Amino acid sequence: MNKLATKEDVFARLKDGQVIMIGGFLNTGTPEALVDILIEQNIKNLTVIANDTAFLDKGIGKLVVNKQVARAIVSHIGTNPETGRQMNAGELEVDLIPQGTLAERIRCGGAGLGGVLTPTGVGTLVGEGKKQIISEGKTYLLELAIKADIALIKAWKADKYGNLVYNRAARNFNPLMAMAADFVIVEAEEILEVGSLDPDQVMTPGACVDMIIQG
Amino acid sequence: MVNPRELIAKRVARFFNAGELVNLGIGMPTAVANYIPASSGIMLHSENGFIGLGFTPLAGVMEKDVVNAGGAPVTMVPGAACFDSGQSFALIRGGHLAATVLGALEVDEKGNLANWMVPGKMVPGMGGAMDLVAGARTVIIAMEHTTKNGSPKILRKCSLPLTAVNEVDWIVTELGVMEVTKQGIVLRELAPGVSVQDIQSKTEATLIIPEIIGCMEP
Numbered sequence: 001m002n003k004l005a006t007k008e009d010v011f012a013r014l015k016d017g018q019v020i021m022i023g024g025f026l027n028t029g030t031p032e033a034l035v036d037i038l039i040e041q042n043i044k045n046l047t048v049i050a051n052d053t054a055f056l057d058k059g060i061g062k063l064v065v066n067k068q069v070a071r072a073i074v075s076h077i078g079t080n081p082e083t084g085r086q087m088n089a090g091e092l093e094v095d096l097i098p099q100g101t102l103a104e105r106i107r108c109g110g111a112g113l114g115g116v117l118t119p120t121g122v123g124t125l126v127g128e129g130k131k132q133i134i135s136e137g138k139t140y141l142l143e144l145a146i147k148a149d150i151a152l153i154k155a156w157k158a159d160k161y162g163n164l165v166y167n168r169a170a171r172n173f174n175p176l177m178a179m180a181a182d183f184v185i186v187e188a189e190e191i192l193e194v195g196s197l198d199p200d201q202v203m204t205p206g207a208c209v210d211m212i213i214q215g
Numbered sequence: 216m217v218n219p220r221e222l223i224a225k226r227v228a229r230f231f232n233a234g235e236l237v238n239l240g241i242g243m244p245t246a247v248a249n250y251i252p253a254s255s256g257i258m259l260h261s262e263n264g265f266i267g268l269g270f271t272p273l274a275g276v277m278e279k280d281v282v283n284a285g286g287a288p289v290t291m292v293p294g295a296a297c298f299d300s301g302q303s304f305a306l307i308r309g310g311h312l313a314a315t316v317l318g319a320l321e322v323d324e325k326g327n328l329a330n331w332m333v334p335g336k337m338v339p340g341m342g343g344a345m346d347l348v349a350g351a352r353t354v355i356i357a358m359e360h361t362t363k364n365g366s367p368k369i370l371r372k373c374s375l376p377l378t379a380v381n382e383v384d385w386i387v388t389e390l391g392v393m394e395v396t397k398q399g400i401v402l403r404e405l406a407p408g409v410s411v412q413d414i415q416s417k418t419e420a421t422l423i424i425p426e427i428i429g430c431m432e433p
Contacts, residue, residue, distance in 0.1 A: 025263045025300070026286035051300070052340070078339025079286070087338070096338075099262065100304030100346035107301050120308065120349045123380035126341075156280075168280035168297055169264045175299045203299075 001194070002160045005211040010037050010185055013150065013211070017070075019047040021106065021148040021177040022060055026052055026079060029170030030059035031154040031187035033215050038063060038152075045070045049106070049148055051099065051173055052076040053083040064092070073146070075099035098126060101143050103176055108145035110179025115144040151181035154215065155204070158188035159195070162209025163202040171203065178204045187215035217433045219359060219389030222406060225250045226431055227316055227357050227387050231257045235313035236306070238262060238347055241285045244316040244357050253292060260312060262343040264303050267295025284343065307343070308350035315351035317344060319358050319386075321373040324420040326383040326395040328356065329375035341378060348379035360388035360417050367419040369393070369400065390414045392431050399423050404431040 014037070024030030038046075039062055048069050053076075054061035061080045063069050071093040077083040086092035097105070104116045117140035121127045131142040153174045156167035164186060166174055178184050186209050224246040231237055233256030239247050248268065251257050259268035262284050269290035272278070277288035298306075306312065321329040328348055331341040348354050361367055369386060386393040391414050392404035401423040405414065407430065415422055 025284075026282070028263070028280055028282050028286065052342075074340065076340035076342040078342075084338060096340040098341050098345040099300065099343040100308055100350075103300040103304050118308065118349075120346045122349070124345065124377045126345065166299075168278070168291075169261070169282055170280040171297060172264050172300045176301050 003162050003209060003212045004160055004191065005185075005213055007037060007213065009211060010034065010213060011041055013183060013185065014038060014041060014043045016043055017045045018043070018149040019049065021151040021181055022048060022050045023151070023153050023172065023174035023177050024050065024054070024059055025169065025172040026054055027058050029154050029166070029172045029174055030054065031152045031215065032059060033213065034152040034185060034187045035059055035063060038068065039066055042066070042068065044068050047071040047073065049073045049146060051102065053080040055079055056082055067091070071095070073097060073102070075102050101126075103173065105143055105146045106173065106176045106180045109147040110176065113145055115142055117141070118143055146180070148177070148181040149183065151177040151184045153178050153184060153186045153204075153209075155186050155188040157190045157192060157197065158186055158209070158212050159192045159197050159206065160212070161194045162186060162206035162212060163197050164188070164204035164206075164209065165197060165201055166203055175204050178208050184209050185211045185213070187213050189215050220246060222389055222431070222433050223357050223387050225433060226392060227355060230314060230353070230355060230385070231255070232313075233257065236260050236266060236311060238307065238312050238315040238351065240315065240317040240344070240347070242318045244318060245283075245285075247316055247357065258292075258294070260303075260306060261289070262303050262307065262347070264299060265291060265295055265297045267292045304343070304346050307346050310350065310352055312347075312351040314353040314355055315347040316355045316357050317347065319356045319368060321368055321370055321375050322356050322383055322386055323370045323373045324395070324399045325372075326381045327373045328354070328378045328383050329373040331378050332376050334376065344378050348382045353384045354382050355385045355387060356383055357387050360390045360414070365417075367417055370419045390417065392429075393422065396423075401425060402428055404429040406431045407433065
């Protein structure tokens with residue numbers, strides 16, 4: 001099975017108004033070539049789910065600068081002043097979510113779970129309006145699963161079936177997001193024949209991946 | 216007089232024991248790593264996805280994709296392990312971290328912490344701070360004792376939006392070391408040349424003064 005795709009194949013999948021998960025943590029592990037396709041096509045009104053909005057000239061930061069994001073669901077925006085500016089001007093809706101809660105909500109989305117109970121955020125603004133559950137004397141917030149139409153993933157190595165290996169700190173949200181979207185597009189630095197990855201090394205099973213492009 | 220940041224970082228480093236896993240926040244807490252020798256057996260957790268955070272590499276020898284949670288190039292020590300953000304925060308919330316060291320905008324006598332936003336002024340987002348404070352077994356605040364214009368940061372009650380409720384265990388500043396207890400904030404150590412009166416005059420909360428106060432060794 002060969003999931004190698006062209007830029008045109010990727011274009012055909014992207015539409016205004018989609019909910020898109022994008023892997024990465026600041027400047028590391030973001031599928032920059034896939035983000036550039038979103039920018040080239042000027043896909044608008046996106047809901048982006050990601051750890052952060054990176055920097056002005058990097059990754060998701062470029063989508064914000066180009067005003068393609070209507071809503072950002074992230075844990076941190078402090079490194080990109082344009083996100084804060086658009087948020088204060090009412091041009092961009094920002095949902096700030098504790099990083100561990102964001103990771104678990106995405107994991108739930110890909111794992112068939114409705115949500116998770118976490119102690120994080122109890123007694124803070126994050127807990128307002130959320131259901132609290134007390135178990136064995138400890139208070140937890142019920143945090144619900146999130147899913148996306150598309151996930152854009154950065155891998156170090158991919159075989160043509162889509163089995164993925166990530167490098168060092170570039171793994172971050174990528175394996176979680178690769179499970180939590182209807183359609184999963186991977187940008188890989190190295191594309192290998194099926195059978196060249198040791199099954200014990202595979203971090204995301206190829207069954208989760210729909211398309212691969214060369215990064 | 217020792218540089219205040221250096222004094223704070225050196226003192227915080229002495230909280231940890233061999234075999235413990237520790238997370239250092241961005242900013243002043245990062246400096247603590249300079250006083251944790253590789254031979255100490257203390258491992259540092261980096262919330263972007265690994266255990267075994269090492270020193271800043273020499274320019275030109277940075278390893279691809281090896282960065283800290285601030286995006287700056289770092290190294291990994293022998294025995295390092297990489298993982299995804301789910302496992303990284305499972306380690307944090309699951310009680311696997313002996314301690315986390317964070318900066319603060321405000322701390323109060325109930326152990327409440329505010330360090331993630333100033334409404335209308337600065338809204339960077341909480342990143343991993345809320346999980347770290349809720350999950351680490353010991354929460355140590357490393358910060359300058361007052362704001363840049365001299366206002367107290369150790370308060371009776373935090374006024375800014377909270378990061379977590381009742382979670383702070385220790386506060387280390389250039390003036391001393393304080394322990395947050397059920398009764399209030401106990402002064403445990405004073406920096407050289409600092410009196411009880413000095414530290415209390417820069418603290419809004421009333422410090423509990425025990426019979427014996429240690430010296431915060433530089």
